[in-house]
Amino acid sequence: MNEVDGLVSRILEREKRAIARGLTWVERDSEDGKALVRALFPLAGKAHIVGITGAPGVGKSTLVNSLTLELRRRGARVGILAVDPSSPFSGGAILGDRIRMQESVMDDGVFMRSLASRGHLGGLSRATFGAVTLMDAAGFDVILIETVGAGQSEVEIMQLAHSTMVVLAPGLGDDIQAIKAGILEIGQIFVVNKADRDGADHTARAIRGMLTLGMQHLDWFPPIVKTVAEHGEGLGELIGSLEKHREYLSQSGELALIRDGQTAHVIQLAMEDWVDREFRRVKAGAGWDALRQQVASGARDAAEVALEMLRSLTEGDNNGS
Amino acid sequence: MIRVLVAKPGLDGHDRGAKVIARALRDAGMEVVYTGLHQTPEQIVDAALQEDVDVLALSILSGAHPTLVPRIMELVRSNHMDDMLVLLGGIIPDDDVESMEQAGVARVFGPGTDTQDIVQYIRERVSEHE
Structure with a gap:
């Protein structure tokens, strides 16, 4: 995260090259780009x-x-x-x-x-x-x-x-x-x-x-x-x-409402990114084939499996931030 | 995603060649920023800086490349943009190619160049970031 912090302070100083590079990160939607947006949002x-x-x-x-x-x-x-x-x-x-x-x-x-x-x-x-x-x-x-x-x-x-x-x-x-x-x-x-x-x-x-x-x-x-x-x-x-x-x-008061909406959006984005990343990890993991077959055959409900996955993820390492 | 600035420094009267290149690069899946005719070196380098492009493709027909290109490269260096690939096209006499490359141009593409060669050259030189 050090690279992100470094870029944040250069962006706050309005350094053109830092702004340009930050925008490239954001466009690529990389992990660094997402972290950058989260770090800058409160500012x-x-x-x-x-x-x-x-x-x-x-x-x-x-x-x-x-x-x-x-x-x-x-x-x-x-x-x-x-x-x-x-x-x-x-x-x-x-x-x-x-x-x-x-x-x-x-x-x-x-x-x-x-x-x-x-x-x-x-x-x-x-x-x-x-x-x-x-x-x-x-x-x-x-x-x-x-x-x-x-x-x-x-x-x-x-x-x-x-x-x-x-x-x-x-x-x-x-x-x-x-x-x-x-x-x-x-x-x-x-x-x-x-x-x-x-x-x-x-x-x-x-x-x-x-x-x-x-x-x-x-x-x-x-x-x-x-x-x-x-x-x-x-x-x-x-x-x-x-x-x-x-x-x-x-x-x-509409200005405050817009900011509220954007704050919700930032949290939602972070959540979607986290779920997306974790889902990809589960799919690459050992138990995935069995889970997939259970859902395909109707033995288990997809929503129930999803909920169970979410629960196990939040119990484990949850440094998804 | 490869980003390219196609720029025309100096007083050239038309930009047909530059537009052909811009379209070819777009059709090869690149994002091409085009800024139009009569650009100063300062405008071009500032645009390249703000747009954070991987490639700066210059087109010069007027014969002014011996003054324009070194000035552009000087600005590129003073802005610490040395990781940007700089290409030159248009009408550049064979005798000038070496001095252009010494000034910092990676490659000179003369008239009649197959646009696919430019596409391939850019792809090889720019390591895609993702």
């Missing part, structure tokens, strides 16, 4: 975690770039995680989000990492939670998570981010199509990007109409912000909305 919880989602081509990366520049002007340190899809055929990926983030990433107050989804559905990668925890502990004030170009099902970001922005652009397909149920419900802020184009007002009105239909009962009514990310227009208003939402989360 996290201060950053504002912001999700950016929306269909491909609406300008998410460009928006992240100009949002980062504006946040830096206000003195915030910014961590960026950009998720791109892995090929289902080769497992490889082309991670191209840096192309549109050139201006903002050359700054010591900014750290940007591209993540491949590695077969994980839902718009994020399996490692995203650990990566956010690491960046949070490293002291980044705002963490921007750009999801893969989302359609209607990538709602996972909502469980991880404090504030989720749904980005749309005028003239990209049918309005109703763009703001169908899933994506409409996850947005706490709606951004109509490329607002210098025809139809921006129409798109904004369509969103407002849909929101008004479904959300009268909510304490937080999602603002709709028009931006031209390429020229930095509307970014001040967008950051204002983000700050207001953070304030709302804090006052309503």
